[in-house]
Amino acid sequence: MLNIVPLTAAAALRRQGQQSLLAAGRTATVSTWAQVPQGPPDPILGVTEAFRADRDPCKMNLGVGAYRDNDGKPYVLSCVRKAEKRLLDKSMDKExxxxxxxxxxxxxxxxxxxxxxxxxxxxxxxxxxxxxxxxxxxxxxxxxxxxxxxxxxxxxxxxxxxxxxxxxxxxxxxxxxxxxxxxxxxxxxxxxxxxxxxxxxxxxxxxxxxxxxxxxxxxxxxxxxxxxxxxxxxxxxxxxxxxxxxxxxxxxxxxxxxxxxxxxxxxxxxxxxxxxxxxxxxxxxxxxxxxxxxxxxxxxxxxxxxxxxxxxxxxxxxxxxxxxxxxxxxxxDSTLYSEWLSEVKGMADRIISMRTALKDHLVNDFGSQHNWDHITNQIGMFCYTGLKPDQVEKLTKEHHVYLTKDGRISIAGISSRNVEYLAQSIHAVTK
CATH class of the missing domain: 3.40.640.10 (Type I PLP-dependent aspartate aminotransferase-like (Major domain))
Incomplete structure (x- = not known):
């Protein structure tokens, strides 16, 4: 007697698809992964990709959540470099x-x-x-x-x-x-x-x-x-x-x-x-x-x-x-630890100074009538600007400033060279 094994739902679906194709007079193979839907792009990576494709010299990427120095470059701490060298000199194993x-x-x-x-x-x-x-x-x-x-x-x-x-x-x-x-x-x-x-x-x-x-x-x-x-x-x-x-x-x-x-x-x-x-x-x-x-x-x-x-x-x-x-x-190591405390404070202080500069430019240089106290009241790498989606879109399309749709900007992406341009651009879309 034959043992009839019931088809799983996935197998039944594949067979139904194959039978439909054959019934239509075509020869084809239905892929196992044909039912996998295309996923949405990552919102942060999407911002970075759009930024890279932009050729405008004034462009700014304020989406990435990584610290940048005042030249907009990735920053490797001095204490980390020294620790790496010490470890390398020890010729340690990789167990x-x-x-x-x-x-x-x-x-x-x-x-x-x-x-x-x-x-x-x-x-x-x-x-x-x-x-x-x-x-x-x-x-x-x-x-x-x-x-x-x-x-x-x-x-x-x-x-x-x-x-x-x-x-x-x-x-x-x-x-x-x-x-x-x-x-x-x-x-x-x-x-x-x-x-x-x-x-x-x-x-x-x-x-x-x-x-x-x-x-x-x-x-x-x-x-x-x-x-x-x-x-x-x-x-x-x-x-x-x-x-x-x-x-x-x-x-x-x-x-x-x-x-x-x-x-x-x-x-x-x-x-x-x-x-x-x-x-x-x-x-x-x-x-x-x-x-x-x-x-x-x-x-x-x-x-x-x-x-x-x-x-x-x-x-x-x-x-x-x-x-x-x-x-x-x-x-x-007490020396490296002290150096780290100094460096991490330096990174934090640079971000705090960029918050202050951005607010000062908006209020004092461009005369914005909005309340921008939240820029300096907030803390850390990110700032919720309060910009609306349509303002974010204008900021990107007209001023080449890239940020997430919710109006979040990475303060670490701001430098003394571009903070005035950013303030001018924000003022332009919020007037």
């Missing part, structure tokens, strides 16, 4: 790291984030692993919460948030919700709406917070507002997942930029943290970061760490070596 990465790097990165005097670190209550930069850390955290957080399978993001947050967490198995954050009428923080939404979320919700230099708005809570946020999260038993991509790069001070994370831990929150060294050490292509989670005890930390290893092993087995060695060298 695999362990699943959780370079131990010295992970330890020193955690100390940088939580503070040298952190009780959680002193009591061995922080489970930490090296990650493939901040994106990888977020994915590890999303996967871990999806598997082991017992109260919810949904994470709430600020509105707006970094565009990659939603797909990262959805692909990790979490639903994604929103809470109010940015106030379009003031180009500042909607603290009342934020607190109200956090209060009304189901108890024990997972909430993502930007530790500093909120991307894309550049709007951060004040210390007093962080206190209010912490209290609501504590009252509702929410779990806070911090994304810290800009420590030191936002204000120029690594301790100030880690204030929110340390404040929450000191108040008894058992937070998760994504940490990146892409921006603050300029190690974009080295993909250096950590994921960590504050636990209640050493025993709990060991259990969490064991599951992180099990989670990571089939994802990418173990992380890259070179970038972790560089960061460890910088953080462990």
């Amino acid at each position: 695999y790291l362990g699943i959780t990465g370079h131990p010295g790097f992970v330890q020193r990165a955690s100390k940088l984030a939580y503070g040298a005097d952190s009780p959680a670190l002193a009591e061995s209550r922080v489970a930490a692993t090296q990650s493939i930069s901040g994106t990888g850390a977020l994915r590890i955290g999303g996967e871990f919460l999806s598997r082991y957080y017992p109260y919810a399978k949904k994470i709430y993001l600020p509105t707006p948030s970094w565009g990659n947050h939603t797909p990262i967490f959805r692909d990790s198995g979490l639903e994604v919700g929103q809470y109010r954050y940015f106030d379009k009428t003031t180009n500042g923080l909607n603290i009342d709406g934020m607190l109200e939404d956090l209060q009304n979320l189901p108890a024990n919700s997972i909430v993502l917070m930007h530790a500093c230099a909120h991307n894309p708005t550049g709007v951060d809570p004040t210390a007093e507002q962080w206190d209010q946020i912490s209290q609501v999260i504590k009252d509702r038993d929410h779990f806070c997942f911090f994304d810290m991509a800009y420590q030191g790069f936002a204000s120029g001070n690594v301790d100030r930029d880690a204030q929110a994370v340390r404040q929450f831990v000191s108040r008894g929150h058992y937070v998760a943290l994504s940490q990146s060294f892409a921006k603050n050490m300029g190690l974009y292509g080295e993909r250096v970061g950590t994921f960590s989670l504050v636990c209640q005890s050493t025993e709990e930390m060991k259990a969490v760490e064991s599951q992180l290893k099990i989670l990571i092993r089939p994802l990418y087995s173990n992380p890259p070596l070179n970038g972790a060695r560089i960061v460890n060298q910088v953080l462990s």
Whole structure:
């Protein structure tokens, strides 16, 4: 007797297509991937591609989220160059790291984030692993919460948030919700709406917070507002997942930029943290970061760490070596560390100075009647200009200034040579 195996839906679809073609008297092969739809282009990469195709000498690319020096060139930190040379001179091997990465790097990165005097670190209550930069850390955290957080399978993001947050967490198995954050009428923080939404979320919700230099708005809570946020999260038993991509790069001070994370831990929150060294050490292509989670005890930390290893092993087995060695060298050497603190402050100060110059040109040189205080009130690499989509389109088409459709600009793309032109162009489209 014949064993008849039922067709899968995909196989049935292919057969139906083949039969249709044959019935039409044509000979053809239906591709296995014929049903795969064309995906949309990446919004940031699309901006860069359009910028490269433009031949106008005044063109500006304000979409890319990478630091540029005052000549518009990629910047490699001096302390990084020196650390690389020292490592090269040691003729070290290229063996695999362990699943959780370079131990010295992970330890020193955690100390940088939580503070040298952190009780959680002193009591061995922080489970930490090296990650493939901040994106990888977020994915590890999303996967871990999806598997082991017992109260919810949904994470709430600020509105707006970094565009990659939603797909990262959805692909990790979490639903994604929103809470109010940015106030379009003031180009500042909607603290009342934020607190109200956090209060009304189901108890024990997972909430993502930007530790500093909120991307894309550049709007951060004040210390007093962080206190209010912490209290609501504590009252509702929410779990806070911090994304810290800009420590030191936002204000120029690594301790100030880690204030929110340390404040929450000191108040008894058992937070998760994504940490990146892409921006603050300029190690974009080295993909250096950590994921960590504050636990209640050493025993709990060991259990969490064991599951992180099990989670990571089939994802990418173990992380890259070179970038972790560089960061460890910088953080462990007092001379290089001091040089890094000076350099990261210099990068932050240049961005702050460009904010001031842009606002001054708009108000004082071109007499704009709009309120541009938000340019200097916001912080970090990005600024939410408040430009409308039609103004963004005119800025690009008529003035060759490239930015994302939501009006976000990268302040790092501005220099002393083009800031006046940018102000003139913004004034022209907002008059």
